[in-house]
Amino acid sequence: MPKYMILLMLCLLWSLNYADELDDKMRQLKEVQKQLESTQQKVKQAETKKKQAEGEIQRTSSLKRRTEDNLKKLKKEEMVIRDSLRSVQQRLVDAESSLSAMRRAQNAELDMLLRVDRSYKQQGIKHRDHRYLKNLIQGSKQKIDILSGYRVSLTFERELHQNEAVKVTRGVKEESSKNVQYDKKIKNLATQSKQLTQEQKKLQAQVEKLKKDSASLEGLVNQLMAKQGKTPSTYQFTGKKIAWPLRGKIIRSYGEETKSYGTSVVNNGIDIAAKEGTTVVAADDGEVIFSDRYGGQGKLIIIDHKNGFFTLYAYNNELTVAKGATVKRGQTIAKSGMSGSANQASLHFELRKDGKAINPVPFLE
Structure with a gap:
């Protein structure tokens, strides 16, 4: 062989x-x-x-x-x-x-x-x-x-x-x-x-x-x-920028601290205001490696983009893709809501490079 x-x-x-x-x-x-x-x-x-x-x-x-x-x-x-x-x-x-x-x-x-x-x-x-x-x-x-x-x-x-x-x-x-x-x-x-x-x-x-x-x-x-995600780690997306998972006002910025149960919690992504039931799309091509309810994140989807990057989509009311599914950029993956610890209808979106959270805003088109 x-x-x-x-x-x-x-x-x-x-x-x-x-x-x-x-x-x-x-x-x-x-x-x-x-x-x-x-x-x-x-x-x-x-x-x-x-x-x-x-x-x-x-x-x-x-x-x-x-x-x-x-x-x-x-x-x-x-x-x-x-x-x-x-x-x-x-x-x-x-x-x-x-x-x-x-x-x-x-x-x-x-x-x-x-x-x-x-x-x-x-x-x-x-x-x-x-x-x-x-x-x-x-x-x-x-x-x-x-x-x-x-x-x-x-x-x-x-x-x-x-x-x-x-x-x-x-x-x-x-x-x-x-x-x-x-x-x-x-x-x-x-x-x-x-x-x-x-x-x-x-x-x-x-x-x-x-x-x-x-x-x-x-x-x-x-x-x-x-x-x-290190095989291969090209750190390249299908385009120069990734797509917005949904359009809306950023109500909590990356790195912003909030108080919860007596401790400070740092936001590892951004929170985007949205009406309940708004379509959430994949930021880029990839594979769904998690699609389920997850603690304070509520109904969560994680996509492995096979280039060293992962995107996370939380607080959803409905998940429309299952674990193992291959998705394309702009494809519907969920409906926004206020599950988990969300106190208003919104989408929590994270971008991770080699597992570490980074600011997603510079990558958004």
Whole structure:
């Protein structure tokens, strides 16, 4: 067998091995990205729950302060009512005592009048004037009537104060019960907030580990992409420039940093604004080496242009070519959208040379 045939077969086997390994690493990377996205979502959910718990603590604390203020007012009111009740009760006792004394005095005066009258009769005295004693008795009766009316008034006043005292005491009990419930609720919410903080820390640690795993796998994928693309590495496209995957305004430039989950993320390509469902075309001839959903990139297509260059098309809603397909420059490969981590309808486009991301803008026609 000629040597060039042996070399050609070895090159083909070498290329196939790298292709299989690349597929395997891409699958691993996809799984890690999926776990990372899921864990980041859990971090968000834990943060949302924690904020809700903290907000509920603030609202409950506000209600508790209001209840405590009401409780203080009610207790002061209760003291005033009980003082008034004691005062009325004492005045009622004094009135009862005075009334009893007046009745005893009236009885004594009446008894005296009767004794005098009997004495006059025994002595045979007639038509004796008893006006003085009668007036005295009549005056005592008027005083007793007035004091009896005062006693009735005090009794009514006492009943009013007693009813008020019952209402206020009931209010104190109700507000005290609310206070106890608020204390329990605040304690439970504080425990919940603490548990969520611990959960967040654990999840964040998982996120950091998954990010490291993702970065490591992405490095391996880039190396394999570079090795796979080195035969031949002409770095030439079918034309002087590559085609725009779709026409639109660049909303995120190459190298632009954004904050995500507390860390800076550098844009390895460009983001082009587009309506959902806009046609996405291949930038140049090549072979589709990946066509599937991939973590934060959403529905992703990677094309190997067999010249050391790769192009990546992310955030799509629909993929119209499968892995292994041969595509031509300008051929429809996807429909744009906002899958993955996209926060608006757009296309994320990358150009990679030997697996390393480079600015695609100078290459676009």
